[in-house]
Amino acid sequence: MDSKESISKKAADNSSFRDRIATVDEKGKRNWVFAQKPKGKLYNIRTYVSWFFFLLFFSLPFIEVNGQPLFLFNVTEAKFILFGKVFWPQDFFIFGLGMLTFIVFIVLFTAAFGRLFCGWVCPQTIFMEMFFRKIEYFIEGDAAQQRLLAKAPWTGSKIFKKVSKHLIFYLCSFIIANFFLAYVIGVKELWKIITEPVSQHIGGLLSIAVFSGVFYTVYAFFREQVCTVICPYGRLQGVLLDKNSMIVAYDYQRGEPRGKYNKKVERSIGDCIDCFQCVKVCPTGIDIRNGTQMECVGCTACIDACNAIMEKINQPLGLIRYASENGIEKREKLHYTGRMKLYTVLLGVLVTVLAFMLVTRKEVDTTIMRTPGMLYQERGTDSVSNLYNIKVANKTTNAIPLSLKLENISGHIEIIGHHAIQVKEQGEGSGSFFLILPRNTIHERKTAVRIGIYSGNEKLDVITTNFLGPVHE
Secondary structure (H helix, E strand, O other): OOOHHHHHHHHHHOOHHHHOOOOEOOOOOEOOOOOOOOOOHHHHHHHHHHHHHHHHHHHHHHOEEOOEEOEEEEOOOOEEEEOOEEEOHHHHHHHHHHHHHHHHHHHHHHHHHOOHHHHHOOHHHHHHHHHHHHHHHHHHOOHHHHHHHHHOOOOHHHHHHHHHHHHHHHHHHHHHHHHHHHHHHOHHHHHHHHHOOHHHOHHHHHHHHHHHHHHHHHHHHHOOHHHHHHOOHHHHHHHHOOOOOOEEEEOHHHHOOOOOOOOOOOOOOOOOOOOOHHHHOOOOOOOHHHOOOOOOOOOOHHHHHHHHHHHHOOOOOOOEEEEOHHHHHOOOOOOOOHHHHHHHHHHHHHHHHHHHHHHOOOOEEEEEEEOOOOOOEEEOOOEEEEEEEEEEEEOOOOOEEEEEEEOOOOOEEEEOOOOOEEEOOOOEEEEEEEEEEEHHHOOOOEEEEEEEEEEOOEEEEEEEEEEEOOOOO
């Protein structure tokens, strides 16, 4: 018999399982995953986490700050609200930096903790495993019963179970779609779609129908394929993970060579009894004993299943556990590597810059430009004027009247048609004005002037522009 070391090496070298994803056979046909219902300490904790997630998901659209939703991601109108703060296309650079910060965070988090996010707080995993899968268990039974039902002829009982499951799946998908749309257009607009005549909200109703169909298709049919085919995160693991990253890992040093359990015979081989419980509970259908795989979402179902078997055969827990590759191979403890420290410093810099930009972000964004193609105008014998256009984006929730004042030079401003520029809440305003300077203050072709933007007595911004005037000989 080969030694434990040689068997482990052979297992590591055997990479045929990587030639295709676990849910597709050699002919390219999909293998439907009948995942056994998991149970155990980690599964219970994940259940509590999912309750918290559901509470947040279904309550956040109703929370308002200063009359605004806490979160809103209205892509169609390019309007975003984060923690009650309104962001417009003018704030795109902040979103760009925010996305860059998020990507660096993903890299850092994955390098340190693997796919902890996927298994514990990813919406796809939580809705699939903690919501729809539980409905399926309730209606069709555990994995063995589901497998028998799938092969059984279409009797009245089977039709009732299948139709009931899919009707409930679609109803739940419809409810989720409504809440999802609430994050895009807001609860108030969603309520209008629900209560007002259909003819007034054709687009909104079509959106709900499309979202409902997508969610239903994902959770009723596509399932784990979202993680293995669509989501790029799993494919990025090969780049983001290293041998010090925390993963759900099988301890082949302790488990190999495998062999059936016989309580009458003293065990002289590895602790793995080849019961395949870790495979039966896996929602993506992989064998974790083959090592780190793209399909593994780190859900820990295999850890609970293996620990339950180890308890029954009086062996130490943790044959499958959170560990790193070096932790399994070299018995090293999880530690903070130089790579992780570098990512942390970079993330810290980005977060600091982003926080500064958010704190110093202007609530009123103003642009002032001289009217194109216009030269200066003589005002009598002692004054010169320039015509300017002003555009204002009001990011606040209140309508504001704006007045203009010169800050660094004598002169005055005449707003055409109004005494002030009116800008509605979360809207844009525009206008034109004459800037009039005494001739004796103009000494160059272009004179830099600073114009203060005021709302009442509050100075909101200061804009610097050029005043074009005559050149004195």
